Structures are given as structure tokens and as C-alpha cells.
Amino acid sequence: MTDNDTYDLSWDEWDELVRPTEEETEFDRVVASGLSRRGFLSGLVAFGSGAAVMGLGTGASLLNSTAVQAAGRFGFTPVGVATDATVHVPEGYTWDILVKWGDKLFSDAADFDHVTGGDLATSDRVFGENTDGMELFAIGDKQIIAVNSEYVNPKLNLPQNQDGKPTSADDVLKLQNLQGVTVMEVAEEGGDWHVVVDSPFNRRITHNTPMKISGPAAGHDLLKTDADPSGTESLGTYNNCGAGKTPWGTYLTCEENFNGYFGSTDADLELPADFKRYGIGVESRYDYEKFDARFDISKNINEPRRAGYIVEIDPANPDATPVKRTALGRFKHENAACTVARDGRVIVYMGDDERGEFLYKFVSNGVYVPGASTDGLLDEGTLYVAKFSDDGNGEWLALTEETTGMSQAEICIYSRLAASKVGATTMDRPEWVAVNPVAVEAYCALTNNKNRGVKTNAGGDETPVGGPNPREKNNYGQIVRWYPENDDHVSSSFKWDLFVMAGNPDVHGDSPYAGSSNINSGNMFNSPDGMMFDTSGLLWIQTDGDYKNEGDFAGMGNNQMLVGDPATGQIERFMTVPYGAEVTGITWSADKRTLFVGIQHPAAPFPDGEGKLARSCVVAVKRSDNAMIG
Ligand code: FEO
Ligand code: CA
Numbered sequence: 001m002t003d004n005d006t007y008d009l010s011w012d013e014w015d016e017l018v019r020p021t022e023e024e025t026e027f028d029r030v031v032a033s034g035l036s037r038r039g040f041l042s043g044l045v046a047f048g049s050g051a052a053v054m055g056l057g058t059g060a061s062l063l064n065s066t067a068v069q070a071a072g073r074f075g076f077t078p079v080g081v082a083t084d085a086t087v088h089v090p091e092g093y094t095w096d097i098l099v100k101w102g103d104k105l106f107s108d109a110a111d112f113d114h115v116t117g118g119d120l121a122t123s124d125r126v127f128g129e130n131t132d133g134m135e136l137f138a139i140g141d142k143q144i145i146a147v148n149s150e151y152v153n154p155k156l157n158l159p160q161n162q163d164g165k166p167t168s169a170d171d172v173l174k175l176q177n178l179q180g181v182t183v184m185e186v187a188e189e190g191g192d193w194h195v196v197v198d199s200p201f202n203r204r205i206t207h208n209t210p211m212k213i214s215g216p217a218a219g220h221d222l223l224k225t226d227a228d229p230s231g232t233e234s235l236g237t238y239n240n241c242g243a244g245k246t247p248w249g250t251y252l253t254c255e256e257n258f259n260g261y262f263g264s265t266d267a268d269l270e271l272p273a274d275f276k277r278y279g280i281g282v283e284s285r286y287d288y289e290k291f292d293a294r295f296d297i298s299k300n301i302n303e304p305r306r307a308g309y310i311v312e313i314d315p316a317n318p319d320a321t322p323v324k325r326t327a328l329g330r331f332k333h334e335n336a337a338c339t340v341a342r343d344g345r346v347i348v349y350m351g352d353d354e355r356g357e358f359l360y361k362f363v364s365n366g367v368y369v370p371g372a373s374t375d376g377l378l379d380e381g382t383l384y385v386a387k388f389s390d391d392g393n394g395e396w397l398a399l400t401e402e403t404t405g406m407s408q409a410e411i412c413i414y415s416r417l418a419a420s421k422v423g424a425t426t427m428d429r430p431e432w433v434a435v436n437p438v439a440v441e442a443y444c445a446l447t448n449n450k451n452r453g454v455k456t457n458a459g460g461d462e463t464p465v466g467g468p469n470p471r472e473k474n475n476y477g478q479i480v481r482w483y484p485e486n487d488d489h490v491s492s493s494f495k496w497d498l499f500v501m502a503g504n505p506d507v508h509g510d511s512p513y514a515g516s517s518n519i520n521s522g523n524m525f526n527s528p529d530g531m532m533f534d535t536s537g538l539l540w541i542q543t544d545g546d547y548k549n550e551g552d553f554a555g556m557g558n559n560q561m562l563v564g565d566p567a568t569g570q571i572e573r574f575m576t577v578p579y580g581a582e583v584t585g586i587t588w589s590a591d592k593r594t595l596f597v598g599i600q601h602p603a604a605p606f607p608d609g610e611g612k613l614a615r616s617c618v619v620a621v622k623r624s625d626n627a628m629i630g
């Protein structure tokens with residue numbers, strides 16, 4: 001293996017390759033226990049399953065009777081699978097590109113150059129690479145989109161280098177500038193959307209932007225560095241994956257695979273115990289440490305402990321310093337789904353996207369009062385982690401000094417270790433969480449987990465087959481849904497079921513790998529990832545899966561976006577994206593007549609044609625009759 005080869009791997013694959021977890025010793029016991037069947041037999045798959053098809057349930061008939069009534073809710077004719085290099089939306093809809101990696105946010109930026117992959121000097125004044133989570137904010141009569149740039153594709157970003165490998169501090173700076181967050185004003189003229197170049201709202205936040213650290217871990221010794229002896233002022237936000245929006249109109253950007261940016265110029269460096277759990281080692285993904293000492297853990301052992309948080313950004317104030325909210329925990333944050341409980345306390349649901357990691361909930365101490373100060377709402381509260389029982393019940397376990405034996409600051413810095421101590425349920429890679437706006441329930445996409453029932457997580461916690469993770473070597477993924485007790489999101493207990501188990505009924509017949517009964521030949525997909533509810537309560541589901549369209553994935557085609565109806569379980573395909581791409585990030589214009597969707601890491605010739613660099617982008621989808629979409 002060489003560093004260069006690893007650029008072709010996903011982050012998940014890279015982590016597994018560089019720092020693999022050990023084989024679980026009791027695999028045979030786990031499989032033999034039969035837990036893999038229990039989820040189906042007890043009816044916890046809301047819309048049936050392979051087991052239902054075998055006569056153990058009536059999910060299929062439920063779906064058939066309600067699907068007819070629900071057909072009108074979707075308002076579109078589903079699209080088929082695609083294997084080509086473009087975007088497809090239903091008949092009666094149009095799509096257009098809003099912005100591509102390298103497009104100008106400011107008029108003094110250089111034009112994009114397909115030979116160089118863009119100018120270094122103005123690389124922090126253009127739209128970033130690998131678009132991901134986003135939110136639109138209506139500020140006065142302006143529309144502002146805040147959008148993540150998760151990571152880089154060095155072979156495209158540094159195309160003149162051998163295999164894209166950074167060879168200088170300038171190369172590293174360019175990569176750092178292309179990631180983080182873009183804040184940009186957008187406007188529609190004659191049905192076409194564009195970025196308002198030079199808008200005073202436009203802003204780039206990169207791997208070098210000053211951040212403030214707040215909450216229980218701020219100022220802790222573990223967060224102090226030579227450059228910041230206070231432990232409260234860091235630089236940069238990393239691997240910004242999914243996102244969230246607070247009730248008070250700020251943007252939450254979520255640091256996911258931050259571990260890969262740190263490495264050691266001393267190959268023999270002895271690593272602290274917590275580094276293993278977070279996948280931090282001597283080998284980095286992009287060689288930052290060779291040219292920027294801040295990322296060299298042999299010189300700055302605490303720097304990685306200042307990453308892995310949720311960062312709050314005020315899109316209305318380009319001068320505001322982003323704030324790392326340590327109370328929301330430190331792990332590989334996917335997104336942040338906020339809601340306000342009946343008594344006004346703020347709830348933030350969060351997934352930790354790694355095989356066998358956990359699902360979290362933050363509950364604020366204070367209450368949100370519109371117009372009143374929101375100071376402290378994301379700094380003071382309790383972090384919980386989910387424990388699912390096989391019988392359809394679950395509980396939120398509080399991470400406190402009493403339950404973990406750790407200080408409040410340590411819980412925030414070593415959240416994974418705290419969650420392991422209380423016995424949380426190891427999950428099949430929790431990706432986005434979405435809260436239903438018209439029912440008291442929430443959903444989490446469990447994208448896949450080839451290690452389910454095979455390996456422990458990096459902390460040695462077993463990953464038994466069962467509950468909401470019912471299939472060993474889970475290659476398709478599922479979406480778990482929970483209903484808080486008493487219809488109150490602050491409740492510490494809940495009921496759960498599976499909204500859908502993805503699968504392939506054409507390949508797997510009546511086995512659990514065929515998926516639940518709301519999956520059929522016409523709507524197959526794998527690896528649910530991005531998820532967002534529209535205002536009507538329909539769930540938009542985006543995939544980041546295997547797009548080879550062969551073997552277990554035959555008939556699924558390119559990655560796609562689907563719409564699900566929570567009431568009926570009906571799921572239909574709305575959109576397909578170009579070969580190679582995942583679809584990630586979704587938000588709506590203020591009038592809900594435009595849907596913005598992110599297309600990450602497409603393969604050429606998308607979008608600029610043969611011989612050009614592939615560029616991630618955000619597209620604007622509209623109905624031809626300009627009616628509302630969701
Ligand atoms: Fe960045 Fe888990 O997706
Ligand atoms: Ca994702």
C-alpha cells in the first residue's frame with residue numbers, strides 16, 4: 001500500500017485499512033445465538049421483511065393498501081436506476097448547477113483552471129471541494145446557504161503532482177483552503193439560481209480559520225497547546241460532514257473523520273491510549289504533518305483533541321468567530337438534528353459514523369425562548385447515548401461523572417470512551433439523524449457495517465447481531481426510528497422500529513438481505529446516509545453506497561435520492577446522480593420551490609465534459625410549473 005493509492009479509498013475504507021480492528025473472538029457464538037432473526041420475528045421491522053414474505057407477518061398487505069391512498073403525496077413519477085454520468089430527476093422537474101468546486105465567491109478569485117485544479121493564492125475565495133451538509137437561511141430578503149466541504153480529492157486538486165501527493169507547504173495550504181465551510185448568498189433570477197459574487201455574507205471557513213472552544217472542555221489541559229496555552233482558541237474545522245440548524249438560526253457543522261489529518265514525523269512515537277479509539281496514528285491521509293507542524297502529533301500531541309466537535313457558525317455575521325461546542329461531545333460527528341422539546345429545552349440528536357459506534361442525544365439545561373439570549377444553550381446540558389433492547393424498547397443513558405467515573409470535561413473529550421462505559425448499543429455506522437416535524441419521532445440512517453457480528457469496535461465493544469442492527473456483515477444498511485416516551489424528546493426511554501431495511505429482493509429472494517417489504521425491484525438502494533424531512537413530513541433519503549450495479553448491488557445503479565412516507569412506508573426514487581458520486585446535502589429555498597442537492601465526488605466527465613476535472617457541485621431542482629417541492 002502507498003499513500004497515493006489511499007486517495008482512491010473512501011474515508012471509511014481508509015480508516016479500516018490503516019487501523020483495522022481485531023476479529024471478534026466470539027463470532028460463532030454471536031451468529032449461533034439466532035439474534036439475527038429476532039428482529040424480524042418480533043415484528044420490529046415496521047413494514048415487514050423477508051420474514052414477512054415467508055408468512056410471518058402482514059407488512060406487505062399493509063403497504064399495498066396504504067400505498068394507494070398515499071400515492072398522491074409524493075407528487076412525482078419515480079425515476080429508474082441510472083448508470084450514466086449525469087443527473088436524473090422525475091418528468092416535470094428540472095435540474096441545473098448552482099455552484100461547482102472552484103467557482104468564485106469573490107470577483108478577485110482566479111477563474112477555475114482544469115490544468116492546475118485552481119489557483120493557490122485565491123483557493124480560500126472559491127467554493128470548496130466535496131460539498132456535503134448544508135442549510136439555507138433567510139436573512140431579511142436575502143437567502144444564504146452555509147455548506148460543508150468535507151474533504152479533498154488530491155488527484156484533482158493537485159493534478160500536476162504525482163498522484164496528487166502534496167510536496168510543499170503550499171500544496172498543503174491549498175488542500176486546507178478547499179475544505180471547511182462556505183457561506184454564500186444565492187439569488188434566483190428568471191428561474192435560474194446563482195451565487196451572489198462579492199456578497200457581504202460570503203465567507204470561507206477553512207482548516208486555518210480561528211475558532212473559539214466553549215463548553216465543559218474549554219480550557220482543559222488536554223486542549224492546551226504551545227500556540228494556545230489557554231485551551232480555548234484553536235484553528236480550523238475539519239472533515240465537515242453533515243450539518244444542522246439551530247432554532248435561533250445558526251449553522252452547525254459537524255467534524256467527522258478528523259483523525260486522518262494528523263500524523264507523526266516520528267514513526268516510533270508512542271501513542272496515548274485514547275488515540276486508538278479515535279483512529280489517530282502516525283500515518284495521516286494527506287501528509288499535512290510533513291509541512292505544517294500543527295498537524296504533527298510528535299510536536300503537538302493535543303492538537304487532535306481539539307477536533308471532532310460540532311461547530312456553531314452565525315451565517316448572518318461574517319465576522320463572528322465559529323464556536324466549537326464541546327458539550328455536544330467529541331466523536332466522528334455526522335450531523336446535528338435539532339428540535340425543541342415541549343418545555344423549551346433544546347435537543348440535538350447526533351450519530352457517530354464508524355462501525356460499532358453510537359447514537360447520541362444532547363439535552364440543554366436551559367430553555368429556548370425566541371428572541372431571548374441563547375448563550376449557554378449548547379454549552380450546558382447532558383449528553384446521552386442510546387441503548388436499544390431487542391424487544392423494541394430503548395433508553396437514553398446519561399453520560400455523567402457518576403455513570404462514567406470521568407469528569408465533565410473528559411466526557412466531552414473522550415465521549416466514545418464514556419459511552420462504552422455505560423454499555424451503549426454499538427450501531428451499524430450512524431449517519432444522519434432527522435426529526436419528523438409533524439410527529440414526535442426521529443430517524444437515523446445506519447448506512448452499513450461489514451463488521452457487524454465479525455469485529456468489535458475500536459474500543460473492544462462487541463457488535464452482536466440483533467436489535468436495530470439485525471444482519472451480520474450488513475452491506476445494505478437500514479433506517480431506525482424511535483418514538484420518545486410520552487411524545488417528549490427529553491424522555492429517557494423510547495420505543496423503536498426499523499422504517500426500512502435496504503436490500504436486494506432480486507438477488508436474495510426471501511432472506512433478510514432482500515430488505516423489508518417496502519423495498520422492491522423498483523426502489524432498491526443501499527447505504528442510506530443523508531436524511532432530511534420536508535415541512536410536510538416526507539423523509540428525503542440520500543445514498544452513499546456501492547454504485548457498481550453488480551453482484552449484491554445489481555439493479556441499484558448509481559447513488560440516488562429517494563422519498564419515504566413515514567405513515568405508509570412507501571419509498572420512491574426521486575433522483576439519481578452521476579456515476580461515482582454520492583448524493584449528500586439537501587436544503588430548500590425560502591419559498592420551497594427549489595430543492596438544493598449536493599453531488600459529491602462524481603467521476604468525469606461530470607460536470608464539465610471529457611478531458612476536464614470532475615467537480616463536486618450543488619444542483620438546484622425545480623418543478624417545471626414552479627410548484628413547491630416539500
Ligand atoms: Fe461524511 Fe459519514 O459521512
Ligand atoms: Ca455522510
Ligand code: CA
Nearest residue numbers: 431447529544
Ligand atoms: Ca457515508
